Amino acid sequence: xxxxxxxxxxxxxxxxxxxxxxxxxxxxxxxxxxxxxxxxxxxxxxxxxxxxxxxxxxxxxxxxxxxxxxxxxxxxxxxxxxxxxxxxxxxxxxxxxxxxxxxxxxxxxxxxxxxxxxxxxxxxxxxxxxxxxxxxxxxxxxxxxxxxxxxxxxxxxxxxxxxxxxxxxxxxxxxxxxxxxxxxxxxxxxxxxxxxxxxxxxxxxxxxxxxxxxxxxxxxxxxxxxxxxxxxxxxxxxxxxxxxxxxxxxxxxxxxxxxxxxxxxxxxxxxxxxxxxxxxxxxxxxxxxxxxxxxxxxxxxxxxxxxxxxxxxxxxxxxxxxxxxxxxxxxxxxxxxxxxxxxxxxxxxxxxxxxxxxxxxxxxxxxxxxxxxxxxxxxxxxxxxxxxxxxxxxxx
Amino acid sequence: xxxxxxxxxxxxxxxxxxxxxxxxxxxxxxxxxxxxxxxxxxxxxxxxxxxxxxxxxxxxxxxxxxxxxxxxxxxxxxxxxxxxxxxxxxxxxxxxxxxxxxxxxxxxxxxxxxxxxxxxxxxxxxxxxxxxxxxxxxxxxxxxxxxxxxxxxxxxxxxxxxxxxxxxxxxxxxxxxxxxxxxxxxxxxxxxxxxxxxxxxxxxxxxxxxxxxxxxxxxxxxxxxxxxxxxxxxxxxxxxxxxxxxxxxxxxxxxxxxxxxxxxxxxxxxxxxxxxxxxxxxxxxxxxxxxxxxxxxxxxxxxxxxxxxxxxxxxxxxxxxxxxxxxxxxxxxxxxxxxxxxxxxxxxxxxxxxxxxxxxxxxxxxxxxxxxxxxxxxxxxxxxxxxxxxxxxxxx
Numbered sequence: 085x086x087x088x089x090x091x092x093x094x095x096x097x098x099x100x101x102x103x104x105x106x107x108x109x110x111x112x113x114x115x116x117x118x119x120x121x122x123x124x125x126x127x128x129x130x131x132x133x134x135x136x137x138x139x140x141x142x143x144x145x146x147x148x149x150x151x152x153x154x155x156x157x158x159x160x161x162x163x164x165x166x167x168x169x170x171x172x173x174x175x176x177x178x179x180x181x182x183x184x185x186x187x188x189x190x191x192x193x194x195x196x197x198x199x200x201x202x203x204x205x206x207x208x209x210x211x212x213x214x215x216x217x218x219x220x221x222x223x224x225x226x227x228x229x230x231x232x233x234x235x236x237x238x239x240x241x242x243x244x245x246x247x248x249x250x251x252x253x254x255x256x257x258x259x260x261x262x263x264x265x266x267x268x269x270x271x272x273x274x275x276x277x278x279x280x281x282x283x284x285x286x287x288x289x290x291x292x293x294x295x296x297x298x299x300x301x302x303x304x305x306x307x308x309x310x311x312x313x314x315x316x317x318x319x320x321x322x323x324x325x326x327x328x329x330x331x332x333x334x335x336x337x338x339x340x341x342x343x344x345x346x347x348x349x350x351x352x353x354x355x356x357x358x359x360x361x362x363x364x365x366x367x368x369x370x371x372x373x374x375x376x377x378x379x380x381x382x383x384x385x386x387x388x389x390x391x392x393x394x395x396x397x398x399x400x401x402x403x404x405x406x407x408x409x410x411x412x413x414x415x416x417x418x419x420x421x422x423x424x425x426x427x428x429x430x431x432x433x434x435x436x437x438x439x440x441x442x443x444x445x446x447x448x449x450x451x452x453x454x455x456x457x458x459x460x461x462x463x464x465x466x467x468x469x470x471x472x473x474x475x476x477x478x479x480x
Numbered sequence: 481x482x483x484x485x486x487x488x489x490x491x492x493x494x495x496x497x498x499x500x501x502x503x504x505x506x507x508x509x510x511x512x513x514x515x516x517x518x519x520x521x522x523x524x525x526x527x528x529x530x531x532x533x534x535x536x537x538x539x540x541x542x543x544x545x546x547x548x549x550x551x552x553x554x555x556x557x558x559x560x561x562x563x564x565x566x567x568x569x570x571x572x573x574x575x576x577x578x579x580x581x582x583x584x585x586x587x588x589x590x591x592x593x594x595x596x597x598x599x600x601x602x603x604x605x606x607x608x609x610x611x612x613x614x615x616x617x618x619x620x621x622x623x624x625x626x627x628x629x630x631x632x633x634x635x636x637x638x639x640x641x642x643x644x645x646x647x648x649x650x651x652x653x654x655x656x657x658x659x660x661x662x663x664x665x666x667x668x669x670x671x672x673x674x675x676x677x678x679x680x681x682x683x684x685x686x687x688x689x690x691x692x693x694x695x696x697x698x699x700x701x702x703x704x705x706x707x708x709x710x711x712x713x714x715x716x717x718x719x720x721x722x723x724x725x726x727x728x729x730x731x732x733x734x735x736x737x738x739x740x741x742x743x744x745x746x747x748x749x750x751x752x753x754x755x756x757x758x759x760x761x762x763x764x765x766x767x768x769x770x771x772x773x774x775x776x777x778x779x780x781x782x783x784x785x786x787x788x789x790x791x792x793x794x795x796x797x798x799x800x801x802x803x804x805x806x807x808x809x810x811x812x813x814x815x816x817x818x819x820x821x822x823x824x825x826x827x828x829x830x831x832x833x834x835x836x837x838x839x840x841x842x843x844x845x846x847x848x849x850x851x852x853x854x855x856x857x858x859x860x861x862x863x864x865x866x867x868x869x870x871x872x873x874x875x876x
Contacts, residue, residue: 087752090596090759093759094748101553127545129545130543130544131544136540139539148526148532148729152527152731152732153730191761192762194761200486202483203483220758224759335551336548337765337766359489362489362616363620364760366760369733369766370732370733370769371731372535
């Protein structure tokens with residue numbers, strides 16, 4: 085009687101995880117410092133000292149029964165207030181505590197948001213290239229992820245294809261800016277156009293189409309780039325955030341769903357998140373982590389290394405003749421491979437101990453992803469190897 | 481397009497939570513020290529100092545990138561090893577790391593376990609009286625909770641009713657010992673009989689029937705009572721544990737599923753838990769909490785207050801003529817009400833600022849639950865009020 089759908093998921097192994105395991109195994113042979121592992125999006129800078137200090141202060145001074153006691157179903161009110169106030173201060177959207185639902189990272193946030201608005205048989209429309217983990221978040225609700233082909237020129241949105249794909253069966257559109265894997269940041273123009281189309285179609289279909297905005301890289305935006313706040317452009321927006329990247333604590337599983345106060349069903353959607361959480365047995369992130377993150381709400385880790393790495397890599401890639409959209413943020417870059425078959429390209433790179441992820445699982449063939457959340461010193465060494473690889477194999 | 485099933489859950493409010501909110505509101509009027517609130521099962525003793533010390537040590541000494549980095553999908557290996565070793569040492573069942581899946585408390589553990597073995601249309605068989613939150617854990621899988629009527633003599637298992645209810649549609653049996661709400665501890669005889677029947681029926685039906693054993697109160701067992709370890713009696717057992725009660729940290733959301741090594745599908749079931757976690761976006765409990773709890777694996781908070789409180793309450797109740805099974809563990813007691821309608825009884829008690837929970841939602845009418853995880857001083861004061869209430873309203 086073991087449930088088949090989870091067994092089937094086991095058989096569909098993650099390409100990224102396989103590569104990462106291979107890199108780890110190879111590291112045991114030749115030393116991990118000699119494996120140029122660009123596979124995993126794991127932050128490479130430490131958590132801010134203020135977070136550590138806050139944790140210690142809470143542990144030393146707070147009543148342990150309050151500190152480690154049950155959170156209310158909808159999260160700790162003081163934490164929700166601080167998140168809402170920070171969003172209002174920074175983006176001018178008048179969130180209040182009641183619009184915020186703390187979750188286990190952006191993963192938990194997206195899984196809750198999708199469950200709120202998409203039921204069995206519905207379509208959730210994603211934009212290629214996309215984060216492949218959207219599949220389990222959506223598939224297990226009984227809804228279906230459908231993809232709009234990539235705008236490979238700029239990694240904004242291919243609006244012609246988007247309008248065509250936005251049928252009455254679409255319950256929600258799921259976007260991710262700054263984007264994993266492309267590093268692109270959606271422009272104000274893109275968001276305005278997206279909102280206009282979704283508003284028109286919602287009216288035409290006679291039901292709301294929700295916008296689920298996955299924003300774990302919101303704080304990693306490079307010089308000269310503006311990252312507009314998505315919810316400002318569309319009332320029915322559920323913003324999914326994680327502190328994993330901004331504070332460098334992915335293992336602590338802390339993020340939130342913020343429902344736009346302009347969304348007519350905002351209060352009910354947050355309450356529904358609480359019920360979904362009950363059903364999956366999650367019942368809020370760790371209480372001490374909620375409290376400590378709330379004290380560090382406007383802090384970030386020192387994120388500057390990602391921009392340093394990006395510039396080094398981008399310059400080398402373009403110098404070698406790679407076709408590549410310059411990332412506006414994140415710690416990813418998504419160049420075109422030097423042959424049509426990205427998997428073949430990445431397999432050949434492995435011979436040089438360069439661990440690159442082929443783009444097929446991101447819904448955009450012919451590219452590869454590099455996650456440059458590694459030390460700059462290693463990036464510099466890797467670029468020499470990349471030059472050698474491109475030259476020897478492709479005559480670049 | 482908002483999903484109806486979660487909206488419907490919102491309308492079915494929790495009796496316990498309503499009472500608790502009422503107690504809090506009344507506390508604001510007359511001072512919370514004057515409200516005898518027996519509604520919520522929230523531990524009333526502090527976390528062991530060793531936990532606090534371990535957390536501080538980890539924060540001060542560990543590399544923050546390791547400490548707060550992503551857990552592997554199936555949990556941190558060193559944590560899983562320590563949990564397995566502790567279970568083997570204490571109960572003689574040869575668990576290894578690969579049999580352990582860390583979760584967000586027992587709630588997360590049960591929700592994962594049920595999703596592994598029960599699919600849409602299946603029955604999960606519970607034993608009354610039962611913890612009402614089993615409903616959301618089971619209902620949202622599409623399976624259905626069916627209840628075996630209580631053995632009101634001893635709150636063990638009514639085996640005649642159990643055998644009748646154990647049809648081929650039953651994918652799993654869900655038990656809870658020490659039991660919330662009755663405080664009963666299943667005897668070795670009960671567990672042997674349960675295992676014998678389930679083994680025979682599994683064979684007769686030609687498919688395994690899984691036993692999901694919910695054990696958050698395993699460490700709260702009173703003098704003279706033996707709590708046999710459930711998985712020793714039945715190979716296909718998924719043990720669901722939480723450190724919430726033993727370590728007094730319910731807000732930190734940490735527990736595990738331990739799949740019996742004797743279960744033929746053990747390895748696959750743990751792997752499936754990882755896939756379920758991916759789909760609900762949970763992806764492991766907080767990494768620092770996993771690491772700290774693993775260092776305190778054989779510790780408990782000072783749990784003796786619960787037995788002190790139980791004896792005081794039990795003696796008074798029996799003295800007043802209540803019919804009551806003496807709890808063997810937990811911090812609950814489940815006496816018969818002094819009239820048939822438990823809700824009417826508890827409503828009258830509210831006039832005395834006694835907050836008791838009527839038993840209807842526990843699947844066993846005519847009783848009430850007292851959660852005596854409160855200060856002994858307050859228990860003593862409450863018993864005077866209970867005497868007054870029983871005398872004035874029921875002539876006891």
